[in-house]
Amino acid sequence: xxxxxxxxxxxxxxxxxxxxxxxxxxxxxxxxxxxxxxxxxxxxxxxxxxxxxxxxxxxxxxxxxxxxxxxxxxxxxxxxxxxxxxxxxxxxxxxxxxxxxxxxxxxxxxxxxxxxxxxxxxxxxxxxxxxxxxxxxxxxxxxxxxxxxxxxxxxxxxxxxxxxxxxxxxxxxxxxxxxxxxxxxxxxxxxxxxxxxxxxxxxxxxxxxxxxxxxxxxxxxxxxxxxxxxxxxxxxxxxxxxxxxxxxxxxxxxxxxxxxxxxxxxxxxxxxxxxxxxxxxxxxxxxxxxxxxxxxxxxxxxxxxxxxxxxxxxxxxxxxxxxxxxxxxxx
Amino acid sequence: xxxxxxxxxxxxxxxxxxxxxxxxxxxxxxxxxxxxxxxxxxxxxxxxxxxxxxxxxxxxxxxxxxxxxxxxxxxxxxxxxxxxxxxxxxxxxxxxxxxxxxxxxxxxxxxxxxxxxxxxxxxxxxxxxxxxxxxxxxxxxxxxxxxxxxxxxxxxxxxxxxxxxxxxxxxxxxxxxxxxxxxxxxxxxxxxxxxxxxxxxxxxxxxxxxxxxxxxxxxxxxxxxxxxxxxxxxxxxxxxxxxxxxxxxxxxxxxxxxxxxxxxxxxxxxxxxxxxxxxxxxxxxxxxxxxxxxxxxxxxxxxxxxxxxxxxxxxxxxxxxxxxxxxxxxx
Numbered sequence: 001x002x003x004x005x006x007x008x009x010x011x012x013x014x015x016x017x018x019x020x021x022x023x024x025x026x027x028x029x030x031x032x033x034x035x036x037x038x039x040x041x042x043x044x045x046x047x048x049x050x051x052x053x054x055x056x057x058x059x060x061x062x063x064x065x066x067x068x069x070x071x072x073x074x075x076x077x078x079x080x081x082x083x084x085x086x087x088x089x090x091x092x093x094x095x096x097x098x099x100x101x102x103x104x105x106x107x108x109x110x111x112x113x114x115x116x117x118x119x120x121x122x123x124x125x126x127x128x129x130x131x132x133x134x135x136x137x138x139x140x141x142x143x144x145x146x147x148x149x150x151x152x153x154x155x156x157x158x159x160x161x162x163x164x165x166x167x168x169x170x171x172x173x174x175x176x177x178x179x180x181x182x183x184x185x186x187x188x189x190x191x192x193x194x195x196x197x198x199x200x201x202x203x204x205x206x207x208x209x210x211x212x213x214x215x216x217x218x219x220x221x222x223x224x225x226x227x228x229x230x231x232x233x234x235x236x237x238x239x240x241x242x243x244x245x246x247x248x249x250x251x252x253x254x255x256x257x258x259x260x261x262x263x264x265x266x267x268x269x270x271x272x273x274x275x276x277x278x279x280x281x282x283x284x285x286x287x288x289x290x291x292x293x294x295x296x297x298x299x300x301x302x303x304x305x306x307x308x309x310x311x312x313x314x315x316x317x318x319x320x321x322x323x324x325x326x327x328x329x330x331x
Numbered sequence: 332x333x334x335x336x337x338x339x340x341x342x343x344x345x346x347x348x349x350x351x352x353x354x355x356x357x358x359x360x361x362x363x364x365x366x367x368x369x370x371x372x373x374x375x376x377x378x379x380x381x382x383x384x385x386x387x388x389x390x391x392x393x394x395x396x397x398x399x400x401x402x403x404x405x406x407x408x409x410x411x412x413x414x415x416x417x418x419x420x421x422x423x424x425x426x427x428x429x430x431x432x433x434x435x436x437x438x439x440x441x442x443x444x445x446x447x448x449x450x451x452x453x454x455x456x457x458x459x460x461x462x463x464x465x466x467x468x469x470x471x472x473x474x475x476x477x478x479x480x481x482x483x484x485x486x487x488x489x490x491x492x493x494x495x496x497x498x499x500x501x502x503x504x505x506x507x508x509x510x511x512x513x514x515x516x517x518x519x520x521x522x523x524x525x526x527x528x529x530x531x532x533x534x535x536x537x538x539x540x541x542x543x544x545x546x547x548x549x550x551x552x553x554x555x556x557x558x559x560x561x562x563x564x565x566x567x568x569x570x571x572x573x574x575x576x577x578x579x580x581x582x583x584x585x586x587x588x589x590x591x592x593x594x595x596x597x598x599x600x601x602x603x604x605x606x607x608x609x610x611x612x613x614x615x616x617x618x619x620x621x622x623x624x625x626x627x628x629x630x631x632x633x634x635x636x637x638x639x640x641x642x643x644x645x646x647x648x649x650x651x652x653x654x655x656x657x658x659x660x661x662x
Binding site for chain 1 (some may be wrong): 352446485486489492500512578588590611628631
C-alpha cells in the first residue's frame with residue numbers, strides 16, 4: 001500500500017485479497033465466507049474488472065453490518081429431481097455457494113447430460129464470469145444468470161422493472177482457458193454507471209433515461225431513472241427471461257420484489273441464480289474449429305481474452321483505488 | 332384464391348395449409364412431413380410473420396426437388412443420458428421432428444427437473460416461436476436455438492461466420508397463451524432482409540454491411556456482405572453461443588461447415604437445434620406477477636402479443652402474396 005501524490009492509494013495485486021478478507025472477517029464473516037468473497041474481488045481486480053472489485057467492498061461491509069447477510073452461511077445442497085441441484089445459500093453471499101455447488105453440478109451434468117442449479121436465499125454482488133469459468137474448468141459448458149433490483153424498463157415502458165440481469169456463458173477449451181462472456185442485459189452494467197457517477201464521466205448515448213423517460217448522458221440521472229437494454233427490445237426480452245429463470249423458475253424474488261424487501265444498506269438484495277451445466281459429449285474439436293475461424297478475422301478476438309490480456313500489466317503495476325474507498329475498507 | 336388488380340394473389344387463411352401441403356406432397360413429401368411443414372407455414376401466415384410463411388415455399392420445394400431433404404423422414408428418439416433426448420431428424424425438415432419430440436421432452440423435463448433435446452440431421456427453415464410454444468403448451472418452459480449459414484461476423488470482424496442464429500423462449504401462462512419471444516441474433520432476420528430485397532425497400536441504419544465491411548442500407552448488398560448483430564458485441568456473443576449449443580454441443584455442423592456442404596438449392600442447409608425444457612416446479616404465480624407489472628406500464632406489452640393481435644384481421648381479410656410466388660408454389 002502506498003499513498004500517491006494524486007491522493008489515490010496504490011496496491012500490489014497480492015495485497016487485494018488479504019485487505020478484503022480481513023475487512024469481511026472484522027465485520028462478521030467467518031474465514032470460509034470471507035475467503036470466497038475476497039477471492040472473487042481479487043480475481044475481478046486481477047482481470048481489470050474493477051466495477052466488481054474492491055469498489056464493491058463498502059456494499060459487502062454495509063450488508064454484513066446491517067445484519068442482512070449471514071457472514072457464517074453454510075450452503076446446503078439437495079436434489080429434489082434427478083437433474084436439479086437445489087442450493088440453499090443460507091442467507092450468505094453467493095461465492096461460497098458457488099464453490100460448494102461447482103463440482104456436484106458438473107458431475108450431475110456429466111451423468112445426466114444436462115443439470116441445473118437453483119441457487120436461492122443468497123446475496124449476489126460478484127461478477128458471473130468467475131462462476132461459469134469454475135464450471136468450465138470442471139469440464140462442462142455453463143450458463144448462469146441472476147436478477148437484482150429494478151434498473152431496466154420492459155420493452156415499450158420507461159420505469160425500471162428488470163435488474164441489469166447479466167447472462168454469463170463459458171465453454172471449456174482444449175489446453176487453454178475457457179471461452180467466456182458475461183454481459184449485462186443493459187447497454188452498460190450498473191457498476192460501470194456507478195463508477196462513471198463517482199468519477200464524473202458522461203455516459204455514451206443510448207445508455208439510459210432520466211426518471212421522466214428522457215435520454216440523458218448523466219450517470220446520476222440514469223441511476224435515478226433507468227438504464228436501457230442493449231439492442232432495444234431484444235435486450236429487454238433477455239432481461240425478462242433472466243427474471244423468469246433466476247426468480248420465478250427457481251422460487252426466488254423478482255427484482256421488484258427484492259427491492260421492496262431490501263433494507264437499502266448499500267449491499268445486494270436477497271435473490272437467486274439460475275445455473276445450467278451441459279455435458280460437451282461430442283468433445284471440443286468442433287468448438288476449437290469455430291474459435292480458429294473467429295481468430296482468422298482481423299480485429300476479432302474471443303470473449304474473455306480482452307480481460308485476460310490485462311492481467312500481466314496489472315500483476316506488474318498493481319492497482320489504484322480512491323483513498324476514501326481504502327478508508328471505508330480498512331474501517 | 333383471387334388475382335387482384337395489383338397483380339398480387341389474395342388467399343383466404345384456410346387456403347394456405349392445403350396450398351402448401353399439396354405442393355410439398357407433389358414434390359416428394361409424404362403426408363406426415365408435408366402436414367407438419369404446412370402447419371408451420373399456416374401458423375406463420377396466421378400471425379403475420381410472412382417471412383416464415385409461404386415466402387419459404389420455393390426453398391422447401393427446391394430442397395425436396397434436389398434430393399437434399401428426405402420428404403419421407405421418420406425422426407428417431409433416444410435417451411443416451413437420463414436428461415438428454417437425442418433426436419435424429421432422418422434428413423427431413425424440422426417440423427415433424429418437433430411434433431415427435433415435444434411430449435417426450437416435456438415429460439422428461441417434468442420428471443428430471445430439466446431436459447434437453449439434441450436435434451441433429453435435420454433441415455430447419457421455420458419460425459422457432461412455434462416450437463417453444465408447443466412445449467409451453469405441454470406445461471414446461473422452453474428455450475431453443477439453431478444455426479444456419481454464415482450471415483453475421485464475430486465481434487471485431489467483418490466476414491460472415493455465424494448464422495442469424497435465432498433464440499426463442501416460451502413461458503406457460505395461467506389460462507392464457509404462453510409468453511414467447513423469438514429473435515434473431517442479428518438486428519434483422521435474414522427473411523426480413525430477403526423480403527426487403529424482393530420488395531425494394533431500404534434497410535434501417537445499423538442492420539448490415541457490404542462485402543467490404545462498409546455500412547449500407549441496400550438489402551441486396553447486405554445479403555452479399557453481412558448482417559450485423561443486435562446490440563453490437565453482446566449480440567455477437569449470443570450468436571456465438573448459439574453456434575456452440577446448436578452445433579458443437581449436440582454434434583452437428585457449424586454454420587460455416589453447413590454452408591460448405593450445402594448444395595445451395597435455395598433451401599436450408601443441414602443443421603441441428605438445441606432445445607431446453609425446464610419444469611416450472613414453483614408454479615406460475617411469480618411469473619404472472621411479473622407480467623402484470625409489465626402491463627402496468629403504458630406502451631409495454633408481452634412478447635408474442637403483438638403477433639397475436641394480428642390474427643383477427645388476418646383471419647378476416649386473408650393474405651396477399653406476389654403472383655410469381657403463387658406460381659412457384661402451384662408449379
